[in-house]
Amino acid sequence: MTPMSPNKRSSSKRSSQTLAHGADKYALYERAVQDPPSTRELIEEIYKSRRNRAPRSLREDFCGTAALCVDWVLSKKDRRALGIDIDPAPLGYARRRKLPSLSESQRQRLRLVQQDVLVPDDQLHDVVVAFNFSYWTFHKRSDLLRYFLNAHAGLNKSGLFLLDLHGGPDAQYELEEATDHEDFTYVWQQDIFDPIGNSTRCHISFSFPDDSRLDKAFTYDWRLWxxxxxxDILHEAGFKRVDTWWDGDDDLLRPMKSATNNVSWVAYLAAWKN
Ligand SMILES: C[S@@+](CC[C@H](N)C(=O)[O-])C[C@H]1O[C@@H](n2cnc3c(N)ncnc32)[C@H](O)[C@@H]1O
Known part of the structure; x- marks a missing residue:
């Protein structure tokens, strides 16, 4: 074993006392990025725009810590959710930190699976979602089509596949945006944009009042679709109709056929099986 220099020893002691050292990146991500009740309300609104009942079953692809799945089973007694993520770490967070507070019935209506979203699942759902641009992990058109085919296969006849995307010129520039929260600052960084692959690398970091930082807590290598x-690819995967839900001038999302470009925008695609 290599002996530690006195300097190194004291700096590692200091770092173990920082706010960053004591922080949990998944807890911070949930607080900074997610708002499950409003996401659920959006799913309900979009589903009801074409079906005259509330959706009951949800499959959340790329579910991370399954925040939306948990909110879903808490929201109504007849609701079930399946969360799929390839990474055992956020699923482990969900199992440790979320499941213990659920009742037996709520737990029975929630299934978390560590798996690639490209792997077919037999259960059929009212709604499949892929949020926070997670499907941008697929850089090749053939892989994205394969994923959309799998989402299509996981829906019942009246099913809805809902995904978000962002765009506008700002999406192609290097930039850093900081958002203050009570006890930390959330930092979104777009690092590089490659116009040949239309790909981008983004990072999420968290900084704290004692100047410590969880640097690049999350990194995403994405293709900007x-x-x-x-x-086009959704139609090719078999979806009969695709609505674009866009933020109007009044800040309300609604289905739109055309829109004015902004420097930065977020929209939702609602792909209907029938
Ligand atoms: C940006 S996070 C999204 C978390 C959550 N859905 C949200 O809306 O905030 C992306 C998640 O996708 C997961 N992921 C990436 N590739 C995947 C794949 N091929 N199959 C399943 N999960 C994947 C990662 O492990 C990560 O937890």
Whole structure:
């Protein structure tokens, strides 16, 4: 074993006393990025726009810590959710930190699976979602089509596949945005944009009042898919109708056929099986 220099020893002691050292990146991510009740309300609104009942079963692809799945089973007694993520770490967080507070019945209506979203699952759902641009992990069109085919296969006849995307010129520039929260700052960083692969690398970091930092707590290597391409690939995967839900001038999301470009925008694609 290599002996530690006195300097190194004292700095590692200091770092173990920092706010960053005591922080949990999954807890911070949930607080900074997610708002499960409003996401659930959006799913309900979009589903009801074409079906005259509330959706009951949800499959959350790329579920991370399954925050939306948990909110879903808590929201109504007849609701079930399946969360799929390839990474055991956020699923472990969900199992340790979320499941213990659920009742037996709520736990029975929630299934978490560590798996690639490309692997077929037999259960059919009212709604499949892929949020926070997670499907941008697929850089090749053939892989994205394979994923959309799998989402299509996981839906019942009246099913809805809902995904978000962002765009506008800002999405192609290096930038850093900081958002203050009570006890930490959330930092979104777009690092590099490659116009040949239309790909980008983004990072999430968290900084704290004692100047400590969880640097690059999350890194994403994404292809920036554009809205028209996504609509085409969804149709190719078999979806009969694809609505674009866009933020109007009044800040309300609604289905739109055309829109004014902004420097930065977020939209939702609602792909209907029938
Ligand atoms: C940006 S996080 C999204 C978390 C959550 N869905 C949200 O809306 O905030 C992306 C998640 O996708 C997971 N992931 C990436 N590739 C995957 C794949 N091929 N199959 C399943 N999960 C995957 C990662 O492990 C990570 O937890």
């Amino acid at each position: 554009n809205l028209g391409e996504l609509r």
